Amino acid sequence: MFRRFSTALFHSKQLPFPLPPKPIFAAPQTLPKGLFFTSAIKMADTQKSHPFPSLEQASKPELLRALESSLRTSFSSDSIRPTPNPLILVISGPSGVGKDAVIKRLREVRENLHFVVTATSRAMRPGEVDGKDYFFVSKEEFLSMVEKDELLEYAMVYGDYKGIPKKQIREFMGKGCDVVLRVDIQGAETLRRILGDSGVFIFLVAESELALVERLVERKTESKEELLVRISTAREEVKLVKRFDYVVVNAQGKLEEAVDLVGSIIDAEKAKVRQRRPLI
Numbered sequence: 375m376f377r378r379f380s381t382a383l384f385h386s387k388q389l390p391f392p393l394p395p396k397p398i399f400a401a402p403q404t405l406p407k408g409l410f411f412t413s414a415i416k417m418a419d420t421q422k423s424h425p426f427p428s429l430e431q432a433s434k435p436e437l438l439r440a441l442e443s444s445l446r447t448s449f450s451s452d453s454i455r456p457t458p459n460p461l462i463l464v465i466s467g468p469s470g471v472g473k474d475a476v477i478k479r480l481r482e483v484r485e486n487l488h489f490v491v492t493a494t495s496r497a498m499r500p501g502e503v504d505g506k507d508y509f510f511v512s513k514e515e516f517l518s519m520v521e522k523d524e525l526l527e528y529a530m531v532y533g534d535y536k537g538i539p540k541k542q543i544r545e546f547m548g549k550g551c552d553v554v555l556r557v558d559i560q561g562a563e564t565l566r567r568i569l570g571d572s573g574v575f576i577f578l579v580a581e582s583e584l585a586l587v588e589r590l591v592e593r594k595t596e597s598k599e600e601l602l603v604r605i606s607t608a609r610e611e612v613k614l615v616k617r618f619d620y621v622v623v624n625a626q627g628k629l630e631e632a633v634d635l636v637g638s639i640i641d642a643e644k645a646k647v648r649q650r651r652p653l654i
Protein backbone atom coordinates (compact mmCIF):
# COMPACT_ATOMS: atom_id res chain seq x y z
CA MET A 375 0.00 0.00 0.00
CA PHE A 376 2.72 2.44 1.09
CA ARG A 377 4.84 1.40 -1.87
CA ARG A 378 2.00 1.99 -4.33
CA PHE A 379 1.35 5.42 -2.82
CA SER A 380 5.04 6.35 -3.00
CA THR A 381 5.28 5.15 -6.60
CA ALA A 382 2.25 7.24 -7.51
CA LEU A 383 3.92 10.26 -5.95
CA PHE A 384 7.12 9.58 -7.81
CA HIS A 385 5.41 9.43 -11.20
CA SER A 386 2.99 12.33 -10.84
CA LYS A 387 4.24 15.62 -12.17
CA GLN A 388 1.95 17.72 -10.03
CA LEU A 389 1.93 16.80 -6.40
CA PRO A 390 -1.42 16.92 -4.61
CA PHE A 391 0.21 18.53 -1.58
CA PRO A 392 3.68 19.94 -0.74
CA LEU A 393 6.38 17.45 0.22
CA PRO A 394 7.51 17.49 3.84
CA PRO A 395 10.60 19.65 4.26
CA LYS A 396 12.83 16.71 5.31
CA PRO A 397 12.97 13.08 4.19
CA ILE A 398 10.86 10.78 6.36
CA PHE A 399 13.82 8.48 7.06
CA ALA A 400 16.32 11.15 8.07
CA ALA A 401 19.86 9.98 8.77
CA PRO A 402 20.94 10.28 12.40
CA GLN A 403 22.85 13.44 13.13
CA THR A 404 25.76 11.51 14.57
CA LEU A 405 26.89 7.99 13.86
CA PRO A 406 27.08 5.56 16.78
CA LYS A 407 30.60 5.15 18.16
CA GLY A 408 32.62 2.57 16.27
CA LEU A 409 30.56 2.84 13.07
CA PHE A 410 32.94 3.84 10.31
CA PHE A 411 32.37 4.25 6.66
CA THR A 412 34.20 1.84 4.34
CA SER A 413 36.11 4.75 2.90
CA ALA A 414 38.17 6.97 5.14
CA ILE A 415 35.80 9.84 4.43
CA LYS A 416 34.33 11.62 7.43
CA MET A 417 30.60 11.69 8.09
CA ALA A 418 30.50 15.46 7.73
CA ASP A 419 31.75 15.13 4.15
CA THR A 420 29.13 12.55 3.25
CA GLN A 421 26.33 14.81 4.34
CA LYS A 422 27.23 17.21 1.56
CA SER A 423 25.35 16.20 -1.55
CA HIS A 424 27.74 14.41 -3.90
CA PRO A 425 26.64 13.56 -7.42
CA PHE A 426 26.73 9.77 -7.90
CA PRO A 427 29.91 8.91 -9.83
CA SER A 428 29.81 7.17 -13.19
CA LEU A 429 29.62 3.39 -12.76
CA GLU A 430 32.03 2.94 -15.67
CA GLN A 431 34.64 5.47 -14.62
CA ALA A 432 34.66 5.58 -10.83
CA SER A 433 37.01 3.41 -8.82
CA LYS A 434 35.65 0.71 -6.52
CA PRO A 435 36.34 2.75 -3.34
CA GLU A 436 34.59 5.77 -4.89
CA LEU A 437 31.56 3.67 -5.78
CA LEU A 438 31.41 2.11 -2.33
CA ARG A 439 31.63 5.54 -0.75
CA ALA A 440 28.88 6.86 -2.98
CA LEU A 441 26.64 3.87 -2.26
CA GLU A 442 27.18 4.24 1.47
CA SER A 443 26.46 7.90 1.21
CA SER A 444 23.25 7.32 -0.77
CA LEU A 445 22.08 4.66 1.66
CA ARG A 446 23.21 6.77 4.62
CA THR A 447 24.71 3.72 6.22
CA SER A 448 28.07 1.96 6.10
CA PHE A 449 28.76 -1.54 4.78
CA SER A 450 29.74 -3.98 7.49
CA SER A 451 32.60 -6.41 6.94
CA ASP A 452 31.33 -8.67 9.75
CA SER A 453 30.59 -12.27 8.73
CA ILE A 454 26.99 -12.71 7.56
CA ARG A 455 27.02 -16.39 8.49
CA PRO A 456 26.34 -16.98 12.19
CA THR A 457 29.12 -18.87 14.00
CA PRO A 458 28.30 -22.58 13.58
CA ASN A 459 27.82 -24.67 16.71
CA PRO A 460 30.49 -27.28 17.51
CA LEU A 461 29.42 -30.70 16.31
CA ILE A 462 29.34 -34.08 17.97
CA LEU A 463 30.21 -36.59 15.25
CA VAL A 464 29.48 -40.19 16.04
CA ILE A 465 31.45 -42.49 13.75
CA SER A 466 30.38 -46.10 13.87
CA GLY A 467 30.34 -49.24 11.79
CA PRO A 468 31.11 -52.96 11.97
CA SER A 469 34.39 -54.17 13.40
CA GLY A 470 37.23 -53.90 10.90
CA VAL A 471 35.44 -51.48 8.56
CA GLY A 472 38.10 -48.82 9.12
CA LYS A 473 36.75 -46.52 11.86
CA ASP A 474 40.19 -45.98 13.37
CA ALA A 475 41.82 -45.56 9.96
CA VAL A 476 39.25 -42.94 8.83
CA ILE A 477 39.44 -41.00 12.10
CA LYS A 478 43.24 -41.06 12.15
CA ARG A 479 43.35 -39.53 8.65
CA LEU A 480 40.55 -37.08 9.42
CA ARG A 481 42.54 -35.73 12.35
CA GLU A 482 45.50 -35.17 10.05
CA VAL A 483 43.55 -33.21 7.47
CA ARG A 484 41.06 -31.20 9.55
CA GLU A 485 41.60 -28.56 12.19
CA ASN A 486 39.45 -27.90 15.25
CA LEU A 487 38.54 -31.53 15.57
CA HIS A 488 38.99 -33.41 18.80
CA PHE A 489 38.90 -37.16 18.86
CA VAL A 490 37.44 -38.20 22.18
CA VAL A 491 39.70 -40.91 23.52
CA THR A 492 37.59 -43.82 24.69
CA ALA A 493 38.36 -45.58 27.94
CA THR A 494 38.64 -49.35 27.56
CA SER A 495 39.43 -52.33 29.72
CA ARG A 496 40.78 -54.31 26.74
CA ALA A 497 44.47 -55.08 26.34
CA MET A 498 46.60 -52.78 24.24
CA ARG A 499 47.24 -53.95 20.64
CA PRO A 500 50.73 -53.68 19.16
CA GLY A 501 51.35 -50.12 17.99
CA GLU A 502 48.59 -48.59 20.14
CA VAL A 503 49.44 -45.74 22.50
CA ASP A 504 47.76 -45.21 25.89
CA GLY A 505 45.92 -41.87 25.98
CA LYS A 506 46.06 -41.54 22.19
CA ASP A 507 44.20 -44.55 20.82
CA TYR A 508 42.38 -45.40 24.05
CA PHE A 509 42.76 -44.87 27.77
CA PHE A 510 43.67 -48.38 28.82
CA VAL A 511 42.31 -49.03 32.31
CA SER A 512 41.65 -52.10 34.42
CA LYS A 513 38.10 -53.44 34.82
CA GLU A 514 38.05 -52.09 38.39
CA GLU A 515 39.13 -48.60 37.28
CA PHE A 516 36.51 -48.66 34.55
CA LEU A 517 33.72 -49.59 36.97
CA SER A 518 34.79 -46.80 39.29
CA MET A 519 34.37 -44.30 36.39
CA VAL A 520 30.87 -45.69 35.82
CA GLU A 521 30.02 -45.24 39.49
CA LYS A 522 31.15 -41.61 39.43
CA ASP A 523 28.96 -40.92 36.36
CA GLU A 524 32.02 -39.86 34.39
CA LEU A 525 31.00 -41.64 31.18
CA LEU A 526 28.50 -40.45 28.58
CA GLU A 527 27.85 -44.06 27.62
CA TYR A 528 29.59 -47.37 28.11
CA ALA A 529 29.16 -50.94 27.04
CA MET A 530 30.71 -54.36 27.18
CA VAL A 531 32.13 -55.02 23.70
CA TYR A 532 33.49 -58.48 22.88
CA GLY A 533 34.16 -59.07 26.57
CA ASP A 534 35.77 -55.71 27.30
CA TYR A 535 34.34 -52.42 28.60
CA LYS A 536 34.44 -49.31 26.42
CA GLY A 537 33.12 -45.90 27.47
CA ILE A 538 33.20 -42.21 26.54
CA PRO A 539 34.49 -39.73 29.13
CA LYS A 540 32.14 -36.72 29.43
CA LYS A 541 34.84 -34.35 30.63
CA GLN A 542 36.71 -34.36 27.31
CA ILE A 543 33.55 -33.58 25.33
CA ARG A 544 32.66 -30.61 27.53
CA GLU A 545 36.19 -29.29 27.56
CA PHE A 546 36.73 -29.36 23.80
CA MET A 547 33.27 -28.22 22.77
CA GLY A 548 33.75 -25.34 25.19
CA LYS A 549 36.81 -24.38 23.12
CA GLY A 550 34.70 -24.44 19.93
CA CYS A 551 36.08 -27.77 18.64
CA ASP A 552 34.00 -30.42 16.91
CA VAL A 553 34.29 -33.71 18.75
CA VAL A 554 34.45 -37.17 17.22
CA LEU A 555 33.17 -40.19 19.08
CA ARG A 556 34.20 -43.61 17.81
CA VAL A 557 31.75 -46.26 18.90
CA ASP A 558 30.50 -49.66 17.81
CA ILE A 559 26.91 -50.00 16.67
CA GLN A 560 25.70 -50.85 20.17
CA GLY A 561 27.30 -47.62 21.43
CA ALA A 562 25.81 -45.61 18.57
CA GLU A 563 22.34 -46.89 19.49
CA THR A 564 22.81 -45.75 23.08
CA LEU A 565 24.19 -42.39 21.98
CA ARG A 566 21.21 -41.85 19.70
CA ARG A 567 18.97 -42.27 22.72
CA ILE A 568 21.08 -39.83 24.75
CA LEU A 569 21.81 -37.22 22.08
CA GLY A 570 18.79 -37.59 19.81
CA ASP A 571 19.21 -35.41 16.73
CA SER A 572 21.79 -33.21 18.37
CA GLY A 573 24.61 -35.50 17.20
CA VAL A 574 25.66 -36.32 13.63
CA PHE A 575 25.64 -40.10 13.18
CA ILE A 576 27.84 -41.57 10.45
CA PHE A 577 27.77 -45.27 9.56
CA LEU A 578 30.92 -46.56 7.89
CA VAL A 579 30.57 -49.58 5.62
CA ALA A 580 32.89 -51.55 3.38
CA GLU A 581 31.91 -51.87 -0.26
CA SER A 582 30.86 -55.49 0.33
CA GLU A 583 30.80 -58.16 3.00
CA LEU A 584 33.70 -59.92 1.31
CA ALA A 585 35.82 -56.76 1.43
CA LEU A 586 35.07 -56.38 5.15
CA VAL A 587 36.09 -59.97 5.93
CA GLU A 588 39.29 -59.62 3.90
CA ARG A 589 40.19 -56.49 5.85
CA LEU A 590 39.58 -58.19 9.17
CA VAL A 591 41.64 -61.21 8.17
CA GLU A 592 44.52 -59.06 6.93
CA ARG A 593 44.58 -57.10 10.20
CA LYS A 594 45.63 -60.31 11.97
CA THR A 595 44.51 -59.14 15.41
CA GLU A 596 41.64 -61.59 16.00
CA SER A 597 41.58 -65.32 16.71
CA LYS A 598 39.43 -67.66 14.56
CA GLU A 599 36.65 -67.56 17.20
CA GLU A 600 36.79 -63.74 17.43
CA LEU A 601 36.65 -63.48 13.63
CA LEU A 602 33.52 -65.65 13.50
CA VAL A 603 31.78 -63.54 16.16
CA ARG A 604 32.72 -60.27 14.46
CA ILE A 605 31.57 -61.41 11.03
CA SER A 606 28.18 -62.68 12.22
CA THR A 607 27.72 -59.51 14.31
CA ALA A 608 28.57 -57.37 11.28
CA ARG A 609 25.81 -59.12 9.29
CA GLU A 610 23.26 -57.98 11.85
CA GLU A 611 24.76 -54.53 12.29
CA VAL A 612 24.49 -53.42 8.66
CA LYS A 613 20.71 -53.75 9.01
CA LEU A 614 20.78 -50.83 11.47
CA VAL A 615 22.08 -48.30 8.96
CA LYS A 616 18.68 -46.57 8.78
CA ARG A 617 19.10 -45.21 12.32
CA PHE A 618 22.06 -43.10 11.15
CA ASP A 619 22.16 -39.73 9.39
CA TYR A 620 24.80 -40.62 6.80
CA VAL A 621 26.38 -43.76 5.33
CA VAL A 622 29.95 -43.57 4.06
CA VAL A 623 31.62 -46.34 2.05
CA ASN A 624 35.22 -47.00 2.99
CA ALA A 625 36.21 -49.04 -0.06
CA GLN A 626 39.39 -51.07 -0.35
CA GLY A 627 42.32 -48.77 -1.10
CA LYS A 628 40.03 -45.71 -1.11
CA LEU A 629 40.44 -44.45 2.43
CA GLU A 630 41.02 -40.91 1.16
CA GLU A 631 37.60 -40.83 -0.56
CA ALA A 632 35.88 -41.90 2.65
CA VAL A 633 37.73 -39.23 4.62
CA ASP A 634 36.82 -36.58 2.03
CA LEU A 635 33.17 -37.53 2.27
CA VAL A 636 33.19 -37.28 6.07
CA GLY A 637 34.84 -33.86 5.67
CA SER A 638 32.07 -32.80 3.29
CA ILE A 639 29.45 -33.94 5.78
CA ILE A 640 31.06 -31.75 8.44
CA ASP A 641 31.09 -28.79 6.02
CA ALA A 642 27.45 -29.34 5.09
CA GLU A 643 26.44 -29.56 8.75
CA LYS A 644 28.20 -26.26 9.41
CA ALA A 645 26.29 -24.65 6.55
CA LYS A 646 22.91 -25.71 7.92
CA VAL A 647 20.52 -22.90 8.72
CA ARG A 648 19.05 -24.80 11.66
CA GLN A 649 22.09 -25.95 13.60
CA ARG A 650 22.10 -28.93 15.91
CA ARG A 651 22.45 -27.95 19.56
CA PRO A 652 24.28 -30.64 21.48
CA LEU A 653 24.00 -30.44 25.24
CA ILE A 654 26.14 -32.73 27.37
Ligand SMILES: Nc1ncnc2c1ncn2[C@@H]1O[C@H](COP(=O)(O)OP(=O)(O)OP(=O)(O)O)[C@@H](O)[C@H]1O
Nearest residue numbers: 469470471472473474475589593625626627628629
Ligand atom coordinates in the same frame (compact mmCIF):
# COMPACT_ATOMS: atom_id res chain seq x y z
N1 LIG B 1 39.97 -48.09 2.79
C1 LIG B 1 40.77 -49.04 3.27
N2 LIG B 1 41.47 -49.80 2.41
C2 LIG B 1 42.30 -50.77 2.84
N3 LIG B 1 42.50 -51.07 4.14
C3 LIG B 1 41.83 -50.35 5.05
C4 LIG B 1 40.94 -49.30 4.69
N4 LIG B 1 40.43 -48.78 5.79
C5 LIG B 1 40.96 -49.44 6.83
N5 LIG B 1 41.81 -50.39 6.40
C6 LIG B 1 42.56 -51.38 7.22
O1 LIG B 1 41.59 -52.30 7.69
C7 LIG B 1 41.93 -52.73 9.01
C8 LIG B 1 40.76 -52.43 9.94
O2 LIG B 1 40.68 -51.04 10.09
P1 LIG B 1 40.42 -50.37 11.52
O3 LIG B 1 41.27 -51.01 12.57
O4 LIG B 1 40.54 -48.90 11.32
O5 LIG B 1 38.92 -50.81 11.72
P2 LIG B 1 37.93 -50.50 12.93
O6 LIG B 1 36.60 -50.27 12.32
O7 LIG B 1 38.49 -49.40 13.75
O8 LIG B 1 37.97 -51.89 13.70
P3 LIG B 1 37.55 -52.25 15.25
O9 LIG B 1 36.18 -51.75 15.46
O10 LIG B 1 37.60 -53.75 15.27
O11 LIG B 1 38.59 -51.62 16.12
C9 LIG B 1 43.20 -52.01 9.39
O12 LIG B 1 44.28 -52.86 9.15
C10 LIG B 1 43.20 -50.81 8.45
O13 LIG B 1 44.51 -50.35 8.19
